[in-house]
Amino acid sequence: QEDYKMLGMTxxxxxxxxxxxxxKIGVRHANxxxxxxxxxKFYLSDAGxxxxxxxxxxxxxxxxxxxxxxxxxxxxxGESITVLSPFTDATLLDLFLHSGHxxxxxxxxxxxxxxxWYDQVWAASQWDMxxxxxxxxxxxxxxxxxxxxxxxxxQEGRYSKFTYTVAVAMLEKFTGxxxxxxxxxxxxxxxxxxxxxxxxxxxDQSLPPLQPWSHFSGPWGVYDIPVLPGNQSNMPSSMxxxxxxxxxxxxxxxxxxxxxxxxxxxxxxxxxxILQDPGVNLYDAFDYAPGFIVDTSNPFVTVLQHPxxxxxxxxxxxxxxxxxxxxxVAANQNLQEGMRQMVGYGKIMEFVSEHLSKATGIxxxxxxxxxxx
Numbered sequence: 001q002e003d004y005k006m007l008g009m010t011x012x013x014x015x016x017x018x019x020x021x022x023x024k025i026g027v028r029h030a031n032x033x034x035x036x037x038x039x040x041k042f043y044l045s046d047a048g049x050x051x052x053x054x055x056x057x058x059x060x061x062x063x064x065x066x067x068x069x070x071x072x073x074x075x076x077x078g079e080s081i082t083v084l085s086p087f088t089d090a091t092l093l094d095l096f097l098h099s100g101h102x103x104x105x106x107x108x109x110x111x112x113x114x115x116x117w118y119d120q121v122w123a124a125s126q127w128d129m130x131x132x133x134x135x136x137x138x139x140x141x142x143x144x145x146x147x148x149x150x151x152x153x154x155q156e157g158r159y160s161k162f163t164y165t166v167a168v169a170m171l172e173k174f175t176g177x178x179x180x181x182x183x184x185x186x187x188x189x190x191x192x193x194x195x196x197x198x199x200x201x202x203x204d205q206s207l208p209p210l211q212p213w214s215h216f217s218g219p220w221g222v223y224d225i226p227v228l229p230g231n232q233s234n235m236p237s238s239m240x241x242x243x244x245x246x247x248x249x250x251x252x253x254x255x256x257x258x259x260x261x262x263x264x265x266x267x268x269x270x271x272x273x274i275l276q277d278p279g280v281n282l283y284d285a286f287d288y289a290p291g292f293i294v295d296t297s298n299p300f301v302t303v304l305q306h307p308x309x310x311x312x313x314x315x316x317x318x319x320x321x322x323x324x325x326x327x328x329v330a331a332n333q334n335l336q337e338g339m340r341q342m343v344g345y346g347k348i349m350e351f352v353s354e355h356l357s358k359a360t361g362i363x364x365x366x367x368x369x370x371x372x373x
Contacts, residue, residue: 001025004344005221008036008212011329012249013352017257020325021355022249028212028332030224039248041201041211042330043234046308047315048245050275050291051187051196051255052164053096057271057290058186059171060092067174069093069274073100073145076170081138086154087145095167096290097280101154102144102163110152117143125236127199130180134172136238137179141169157282161235161242168241179241190266191255195248198240203229212332214312219339227312235310243310252317252328259304259319260326276304276321292319300362309334314345323360327352 008026012019024036044051060068067076073095074088090100108114124136144162147153168179175182180198188196202211205228214227214234227233235243247255262272278287278294287294292304301322308315314335318327329349335342349366357364 001344004347005217005341006344007215007217007224007331007333007341009329009331009345009348010036010040010042010249011327011348011352012253013325013327013356014253014257015325015359016260017254019253020359021352026332028209029207030213030215030226032208034208036212036332039195039250041195041197041246041248042315042332043201043214043246043310043313044252044308044315044317044330045235045243045310045313046161047306047317047330048247048308049164049242049306050259050304050317050319051183051245052168052241053275053290054255054258054267055183055187056092056096056167056171057267057275059175059182061268061271063174067092067170071170073141073166073170076173077141080173081142081145083145084147084149086149092167092170093274093279093290095163095170097288098159098163098282099156099280100163100166101149101156102160102166103147103153104158104160104162107153107158121236121238122232124238125231127203127231127237130178130198133180133237133240134178137165137169137172137241140238141166157280159282161239164241165239183245187255188251191258193247193251193255195251196255197246198244199237199246200229200234201246205229214310215333216312217333217339217341219336219341221340224333234312243308249328249330253326256317256319256326256328260321260324262321276302295366298363298365301364303364303366305366309336311336316349318366320356320362320364323356323362323364325356325360325364327356327366 010024012022028034070091073090074083086101094100204210216225280288282288295303301320304319311334315330353364
């Protein structure tokens with residue numbers, strides 16, 4: 001920890017639904033000695049996408065054909081909103097594979113109009129009223145599917161921080177229920193994940209901290225700046241389907257272990273295949289399934305993983321169904337390529353991967369794809 005200036009971090013490896021190793025280091029707050037706790041909650045950022053995808057699979061299965069993976073934006077919203085080409089034919093599955101033409105961050109930063117719109121999304125962020133966030137997602141969707149794309153915008157296969165949000169707006173329109181309610185009813189409740197929720201892992205601003213705070217960290221560990229919990233301390237509240245779930249490691253493990261067990265009382269084999277099999281290749285660099293990067297380079301097993309970060313937190317999940325093992329890890333500081341802390345993180349992941357390889361008798365290597373996210 002001292003060598004690599006890690007602030008606060010927790011990690012665990014599991015087989016089936018049981019821990020086989022766990023560890024935690026550091027503190028909840030850079031200016032307070034309170035240590036990371038056994039069941040602390042962490043912000044998952046993009047690493048929580050697979051949870052949103054599991055929700056979609058459950059709703060599709062239980063809808064009796066009224067909404068499917070092939071339902072389009074135009075099908076679900078009908079005449080309630082205007083949907084321009086090329087968005088009319090984008091399906092629910094397309095949106096979960098970043099193939100529904102929804103803008104990415106680079107494109108949002110290309111025009112003053114788009115940047116002003118994104119500022120408004122941030123300004124509207126709030127965590128008191130789930131129904132308000134449901135309405136904000138509808139307004140966000142209306143805006144994004146009515147953009148004049150031109151030649152450079154709305155390209156397929158670009159990693160987007162908005163596309164799962166549009167997909168969930170479709171699910172909210174279909175069910176009439178908010179994302180919060182749907183997650184609790186369809187995922188967190190059935191999979192025993194009581195410590196998972198939406199938004200920052202804490203809104204309490206008091207010290208000593210009740211949960212880990214987010215931090216801006218310098219690349220050499222010279223400074224760690226705490227981020228005061230609040231409505232804008234992580235990503236905007238309307239965008240939680242893409243980047244906004246928090247969990248304790250115990251609850252996150254319970255959710256992800258379902259991918260190992262493939263319990264057909266939760267999802268059918270067909271749905272598990274949709275969630276785990278590659279559906280698209282992004283940037284000619286990696287295969288992608290709903291909520292997972294799919295690494296098939298290992299001749300023994302397929303590795304599903306997803307990193308995530310919002311420049312104030314970092315998390316990563318790894319699921320290896322063929323070996324019946326997984327890893328969950330989270331930190332309360334930004335971890336990026338070129339940072340001293342990221343080198344330390346890599347060494348920890350290497351150690352855990354080697355332990356899993358010995359425990360299973362199967363070589364398990366985790367490719368570093370952090371720079372893409």
